[in-house]
Amino acid sequence: MQGRHFLNIPGPSPIPDRILRAIAMPIIDHRSAAFAELGRTVLEGCKTVFGTTQPVVIYPSSGTGAWEAAIVNTLSPGDTVLMAETGHFATLWKAIAARFGIEVAFIPGDWRRGADPDAIEAHLADDKAHRIKAVMVVHNETSTGATSRIAEIRRAIDAAGHPALFMVDTISSLASVDYRHDEWQVDVTVSGSQKGLMLPPGLSFNAVSQKALAAASSSRMARSYWDWQEMIKLNAGGFFPYTPATNLLYGLREALAMLQEEGLANVFARHRRLADACRAAVQAWGLEVLCEVPAEQSPVLTAVMMPEGHDADRFRRIALERFNISLGSGLGKVAGKVFRIGHLGECNELSLIGALAGVEMGLAAADVPHQRGGVDAAMALLRD
Amino acid sequence: MQGRHFLNIPGPSPIPDRILRAIAMPIIDHRSAAFAELGRTVLEGCKTVFGTTQPVVIYPSSGTGAWEAAIVNTLSPGDTVLMAETGHFATLWKAIAARFGIEVAFIPGDWRRGADPDAIEAHLADDKAHRIKAVMVVHNETSTGATSRIAEIRRAIDAAGHPALFMVDTISSLASVDYRHDEWQVDVTVSGSQKGLMLPPGLSFNAVSQKALAAASSSRMARSYWDWQEMIKLNAGGFFPYTPATNLLYGLREALAMLQEEGLANVFARHRRLADACRAAVQAWGLEVLCEVPAEQSPVLTAVMMPEGHDADRFRRIALERFNISLGSGLGKVAGKVFRIGHLGECNELSLIGALAGVEMGLAAADVPHQRGGVDAAMALLRD
Amino acid sequence: MQGRHFLNIPGPSPIPDRILRAIAMPIIDHRSAAFAELGRTVLEGCKTVFGTTQPVVIYPSSGTGAWEAAIVNTLSPGDTVLMAETGHFATLWKAIAARFGIEVAFIPGDWRRGADPDAIEAHLADDKAHRIKAVMVVHNETSTGATSRIAEIRRAIDAAGHPALFMVDTISSLASVDYRHDEWQVDVTVSGSQKGLMLPPGLSFNAVSQKALAAASSSRMARSYWDWQEMIKLNAGGFFPYTPATNLLYGLREALAMLQEEGLANVFARHRRLADACRAAVQAWGLEVLCEVPAEQSPVLTAVMMPEGHDADRFRRIALERFNISLGSGLGKVAGKVFRIGHLGECNELSLIGALAGVEMGLAAADVPHQRGGVDAAMALLRD
Amino acid sequence: MQGRHFLNIPGPSPIPDRILRAIAMPIIDHRSAAFAELGRTVLEGCKTVFGTTQPVVIYPSSGTGAWEAAIVNTLSPGDTVLMAETGHFATLWKAIAARFGIEVAFIPGDWRRGADPDAIEAHLADDKAHRIKAVMVVHNETSTGATSRIAEIRRAIDAAGHPALFMVDTISSLASVDYRHDEWQVDVTVSGSQKGLMLPPGLSFNAVSQKALAAASSSRMARSYWDWQEMIKLNAGGFFPYTPATNLLYGLREALAMLQEEGLANVFARHRRLADACRAAVQAWGLEVLCEVPAEQSPVLTAVMMPEGHDADRFRRIALERFNISLGSGLGKVAGKVFRIGHLGECNELSLIGALAGVEMGLAAADVPHQRGGVDAAMALLRD
Structure with missing residues (x-):
């Protein structure tokens, strides 16, 4: 790695x-x-x-x-x-x-x-x-x-x-x-x-x-x-x-x-923008965001549901080995069923895109059913 | 400073x-x-x-x-x-x-x-x-x-x-x-x-x-x-x-x-040696170590009693301002009556001597009655 | 930024x-x-x-x-x-x-x-x-x-x-x-x-x-x-x-x-792979790589030619302001006509994708004619 | 060490x-x-x-x-x-x-x-x-x-x-x-x-x-x-x-x-004061400063002449091994005949005293003829 x-x-x-x-x-x-x-x-x-x-x-x-x-x-x-x-x-x-x-x-x-x-x-x-x-x-x-x-x-x-x-x-x-x-x-x-x-x-x-x-x-x-x-x-x-x-x-x-220095209002806006981009990627992949209420989806992280029959932790391990990215595991009731993408703190547009690329390429590497285009969708949103 | x-x-x-x-x-x-x-x-x-x-x-x-x-x-x-x-x-x-x-x-x-x-x-x-x-x-x-x-x-x-x-x-x-x-x-x-x-x-x-x-x-x-x-x-x-x-x-x-790397036994011996040197200095200054039982005097620190009528915290403040050294204050019952010299962790011979010099020169700067020669006494002990 | x-x-x-x-x-x-x-x-x-x-x-x-x-x-x-x-x-x-x-x-x-x-x-x-x-x-x-x-x-x-x-x-x-x-x-x-x-x-x-x-x-x-x-x-x-x-x-x-630790042969292979991905992106954008001889294209950087009438340095400035990415300027004879993407040293798949996203979104932000899909093309190559 | x-x-x-x-x-x-x-x-x-x-x-x-x-x-x-x-x-x-x-x-x-x-x-x-x-x-x-x-x-x-x-x-x-x-x-x-x-x-x-x-x-x-x-x-x-x-x-x-922050004039004065203290120590040891003209003695370092028949580099080696201090060697014509004490840059009173203690104890450890009291003499000067 x-x-x-x-x-x-x-x-x-x-x-x-x-x-x-x-x-x-x-x-x-x-x-x-x-x-x-x-x-x-x-x-x-x-x-x-x-x-x-x-x-x-x-x-x-x-x-x-x-x-x-x-x-x-x-x-x-x-x-x-x-x-x-x-x-x-x-x-x-x-x-x-x-x-x-x-x-x-x-x-x-x-x-x-x-x-x-x-x-x-x-x-x-x-x-x-x-x-x-x-x-x-x-x-x-x-x-x-x-x-x-x-x-x-x-x-x-x-x-x-x-x-x-x-x-x-x-x-x-x-x-x-x-x-x-x-x-x-x-x-x-x-x-x-x-x-x-x-x-x-x-x-x-x-x-x-x-x-x-x-x-x-x-x-x-x-x-x-x-x-x-x-x-x-x-x-x-x-x-x-x-x-x-x-x-x-x-x-x-x-x-x-x-x-x-950044200004708290700007910090909050940045988190919302990055989170929206992440959700655009998940949608493009054809995967489901765990949080069902759009207005309640977090500016901080996105929990993504795995397609039925696919283990989230196996996917995370492959993404880590192949692309040197750590994603969050499912915890408690959703262990193995979701993975979590953090987009918080010093995260910015390009580091988010890098991370989403890690997810998108990792899904392929792990043979998880998905559509390509998640990174593209995120970029489309961040471009504006 | x-x-x-x-x-x-x-x-x-x-x-x-x-x-x-x-x-x-x-x-x-x-x-x-x-x-x-x-x-x-x-x-x-x-x-x-x-x-x-x-x-x-x-x-x-x-x-x-x-x-x-x-x-x-x-x-x-x-x-x-x-x-x-x-x-x-x-x-x-x-x-x-x-x-x-x-x-x-x-x-x-x-x-x-x-x-x-x-x-x-x-x-x-x-x-x-x-x-x-x-x-x-x-x-x-x-x-x-x-x-x-x-x-x-x-x-x-x-x-x-x-x-x-x-x-x-x-x-x-x-x-x-x-x-x-x-x-x-x-x-x-x-x-x-x-x-x-x-x-x-x-x-x-x-x-x-x-x-x-x-x-x-x-x-x-x-x-x-x-x-x-x-x-x-x-x-x-x-x-x-x-x-x-x-x-x-x-x-x-x-x-x-x-x-x-140093070896725990060597670490302990180093602390004892430095502590002995510190006590030799205190004795030479004509001041009293708070701990009365020699066998129980700490390898880690030495609490020194101030001469009657002299405030330990005033002395510590002057030593800090003049010589850029922080000494420990007296706590609880002995507040103002003792100051404490730490000689632990990465302390070695020369950093201890520097510290003792700070005490000895600080005592003079603060007009605290004492005899010179504490640093010399510590060196005599460390020389061997 | x-x-x-x-x-x-x-x-x-x-x-x-x-x-x-x-x-x-x-x-x-x-x-x-x-x-x-x-x-x-x-x-x-x-x-x-x-x-x-x-x-x-x-x-x-x-x-x-x-x-x-x-x-x-x-x-x-x-x-x-x-x-x-x-x-x-x-x-x-x-x-x-x-x-x-x-x-x-x-x-x-x-x-x-x-x-x-x-x-x-x-x-x-x-x-x-x-x-x-x-x-x-x-x-x-x-x-x-x-x-x-x-x-x-x-x-x-x-x-x-x-x-x-x-x-x-x-x-x-x-x-x-x-x-x-x-x-x-x-x-x-x-x-x-x-x-x-x-x-x-x-x-x-x-x-x-x-x-x-x-x-x-x-x-x-x-x-x-x-x-x-x-x-x-x-x-x-x-x-x-x-x-x-x-x-x-x-x-x-x-x-x-x-x-x-990585092994020199692996280091060289990594640079080649990342460079290929970068070139795939450039091609997808419909832009031209300065180096015309494929076998001589560098594992270290890719110089990209700007479409006629577009200033490379203006693009680079916009990419920096909007996406916090530094790209290399054209030097000497090609000043203003090319920009350079470095993909060397500790560069890896995801940091490259982040950088390519910065270029792709920067091209859009600077109204430089190009096709989207560069990041996707790079990912397609890195996926395998 | x-x-x-x-x-x-x-x-x-x-x-x-x-x-x-x-x-x-x-x-x-x-x-x-x-x-x-x-x-x-x-x-x-x-x-x-x-x-x-x-x-x-x-x-x-x-x-x-x-x-x-x-x-x-x-x-x-x-x-x-x-x-x-x-x-x-x-x-x-x-x-x-x-x-x-x-x-x-x-x-x-x-x-x-x-x-x-x-x-x-x-x-x-x-x-x-x-x-x-x-x-x-x-x-x-x-x-x-x-x-x-x-x-x-x-x-x-x-x-x-x-x-x-x-x-x-x-x-x-x-x-x-x-x-x-x-x-x-x-x-x-x-x-x-x-x-x-x-x-x-x-x-x-x-x-x-x-x-x-x-x-x-x-x-x-x-x-x-x-x-x-x-x-x-x-x-x-x-x-x-x-x-x-x-x-x-x-x-x-x-x-x-x-x-x-310190002020250049204060920086210069500090160097002179520390240098004077170092020279006071050398004099107390009964050793000779290489520079014979007092007004030309350096605020930055003091080169000390070894007593006849004593090798400066052997002394330096022993000081290093015993007291974890690096002193400068004699160079060129005076190789082996002098050692040099640096007292520059971030040097202050207590770090100088520590260093002088390393020299004084090192002289003893190396059986170099000298009188004790160098550190004391330096302290006497710095006290005022």
Whole structure:
């Protein structure tokens, strides 16, 4: 496998050279004035990306940790929450909640669309006793390539007049898909570093509303590492209560600078354009996009359904061996049945076309029934 | 502040160029065969450093997370543990245990020595009912520069015939001070990446005995991120249950290679020699080492007591401004009263002398009463 | 211009990450044993790439310097040499010879083919007095994308029974196109670092035969920096007569390792395959390849003729602005009339397709008459 | 040899991390607008460091090449120049001149001082016929640690009323020692990248006066690579006539930024202070500094004479093996008799002390007669 690898999994996304160089800077004393400046820069800079003026907590952990953090800071054992089965990651988040003694009302789903605002409204309207403490939704389901309409879900909660907290996982959407923590009155936004932020994995985030902070003060869940209080207190000075992942924070500073240079609105538009091109290719191949609702198809990734009788993982292995491209596997219920094309982060027109060529030639190499012309269709769209 | 910064805090320690380059490699698919090879290499390679053939769990987190992991995997709310107040970090670990509903019998200490094996034996002998579920000790107290004699504490536990788990924090000793998880029958060894392993912060470790695993299966503590079971299961194939901090694992692979090239025994001897030289300097300055027990003085750092009436932080600030050196501050009870010199990781004779010169000239610049000749004394020792 | 830049000029070629990291290693004493090991490794390793067991001299300079070196080491003012006008770079080399008082018999050419072995043979056969001291040919004309058939030119020289030295410029062919310094009895092979060797510019090479060394001893040209003698003498121990470009030599060591890992034969085959795909695209676009002789079309780059009335540089600018791709400009006689696509070094299938998409979409964006389907045609070829 | 290497040769000097990261940036098209901006920045930025508003030519070559460039651009075969034997490098420069048919009047020297302005004036005054075309002096003799007083030599030339060109080698002084190309009316200032500029070797410089340019137009020396004319013409647009060493130019941009941040006056003062500290150490050891004239002792390096009967290279080898420090060897006439301590570039107080400790402990390890206290003496000086 010669030459540059095409990493087209839906995250970790390729790390830009600028960020790789940033994380390779010598480490500094995390109790120094120089560090405080770094700390304040990233803590403040993050807010824009989340669309918030409220605190953003940064953990040295995977996104999985930030999922747990959202739960253990706000809920108590025995609490009930409402979640929607949008795919594998929603299911994993549910499992974590269950481990902490949370009852999850799980609105079933077929993994081919985002969470249904109407169903959520109906559940909440039924919950006269306000036993549901939180509505927890995945913004961009990385396993299916379906986004949930967060603004509409907010309206659904409001329509039901329900006081539940609203917690949203943006691990694979942040800095790729338009997102507005404050405007949508989200209480906890969970995120991670290795997708739209173009960083290595190892940082995760909780953006936190005043309502969430109030919930934290009455939560009976034991917690320490994930506890917001001490974090927010020390963050005020640019510091952290325990040793931060300084080198990754260097990378975060660089990533925030890159996003600012391009402009968030442009970043979002670029992701949409590339995603549309990818879907044009899939359509031309005669294959089916897993997400059935066009308006909910993800700007970040496209999950493609394999023709009946063809194994997605065999195809992915052949594409890797022949064309040096990594594609995402099907996860959970759709294992072996879909492959996923990531088009996020530093992706641009030509790197997307290269990736789509890898898929198109890989389909041929793996004898997967398809029509040619996917790359052409993508180019037709990007040309304009 | 021109030229190379001298980072002589007791961790994060300076990151060698080799490791900085390693973490700047492009990221790969964490579900690929290439990753599995990386995963197996580091998971296996770690074991040597811990002195174990049993599983070592690697978390994407700070060392603080690995402290929590040791607790939530093995204990249950209401359990009692025995700890020794060796300093600030032992106190922090105790506070975490308390947050999870653990009763801590805390053997008081004056922060000037390691944990007392006799006191531990006495406590355990008194505990006829075996209410104490674990003995938890910090191997190298980073706040004081005192090491605890783990082998002797093991013997104390055995002498008391007590079945308690033995959990040891080696965050600042691993790969710097001789340590033997298996031989000393430690059940959980906690560690971190940013000290003797010379990595950035962001990885932490639990080395886990069979007895600890058995305890985990009966623990009633809610846990997910820190749970050993799924980790160990997926580690068998070189994988992780959630996105690993791949770039830091690249660094770990390089660090393990460096340690192997030098030889662990040589690494330990080098730390002892440099530490002795540092202590010779402190003595020559007429200052006092915080750790009163020579045999327990740390190979990793030296905490130095300021003369009465002189503020350690003012001195540290002046040394930084004038000589571009970062020294560790006093923490907790000894804040302002001590400063700490780190001599770990990639430290060698000449970089230590440079650091000691920074201290000696900084003492003069800050008008701290002292005698000259510390650097000379250190050189006399290193010359031989 | 977001995302990864596509650098598809015919050199400097994109520098692989491995090499970028290698050149970023701390510098060492160039008179140390550690350096000697580096020196010996690269001096010896180079030979394989040149297909020689004879000395290869490495200069800290551009390839232009190595052109000059070949001249000033072997010739004397007033000497006559035979060159072939294959394009811009042959013309530049001729101009350098002229500056040093060399008479150049310049076989005219139309820039659409390599040097003609028959014409060379005829010239040499006519030169009964053996006034021609050297035949100087460019292996791969970077300005036109035409390769010259070096083995056949060797046979032409031999057929003419002429004693002239044979000097070949492989600046843009080395490590991309099959080349055999010894087998083809080349006397001086000139090369550079920034093409097939995938290094930054700054190193250049002369591979030198015994016959060339003999010529050097009778040359009356003043020289110092470029002088072979002292170089070869010190190279024996792994050293250089003046300060070498150590960091670029680190890169060279890494590049040689990469070439060895892939295997030179595979490297050459990969370049041919990618070049064929590029030509298939050009043909599908209905555009003309500058090099008219299929067997001489370069594995390294393809120069494409613009339709009459369309400015190549305007097209290149639009492609850069819209699709973040750099293409090579027309040089000298063909300025504005051709653009050049580089497909060398770490280029692979998918990065080539990305680049061809940039050309195809750029042609549309610049309103250059063409047919679509170039990328498709390239994929059809690469699929098999 | 563990830990950070102390590279205390008088160049290449240690490359700061910032510069290593800069040279590891991906390469760009050297004919692009982005490159032109880089080119203009470094070509303009260089001028401040040379103290000139006139052109500075940048070569992709070692400093040795820039020596040759100064000669072949301004002189003609048979010309006479006046040089001073300040040491090994002056002797090498003389040898290069001789290779190009230049007659060198070489004022003999004992390698223990800079060039003598009075002797130069006397020679020029004697040259009524103005046969001497140039006075060529080494500013900082890297082999001896003696600087020549360039301003005074300028005055000597003027006092003699002699029209000779004035050419100065600042390879090891530029950006470390105060230097003023315009004010001192130097015609050609030669320099290199790997000393005060803290870059890898591979770039060299000629700062060129109008008088030198005029001389170039009447020079009868054959030249191409080193020719100023085409260089200066293309430099106007930020470009170069042949492929530039782009990655090293990235480094140069960063180095110029670092020098500007510190301020050149501060850079010079820092070098003087560190040099004084080094000399204080040598004196305390009871050893002799090679340069006998205190005012001419170099801010860049100190050459130390070994006691009779002791081999400098054996001492250096032992210091390297025991303490991981590289010291400079004696060159030419003083081979084996002196060792050289570099204290230039990113050197600061503590890294100097580390290096001096390596010397002091190395002298003991090698059984070289000396008194202790050198490091102490250096500290006493730096403390104030």
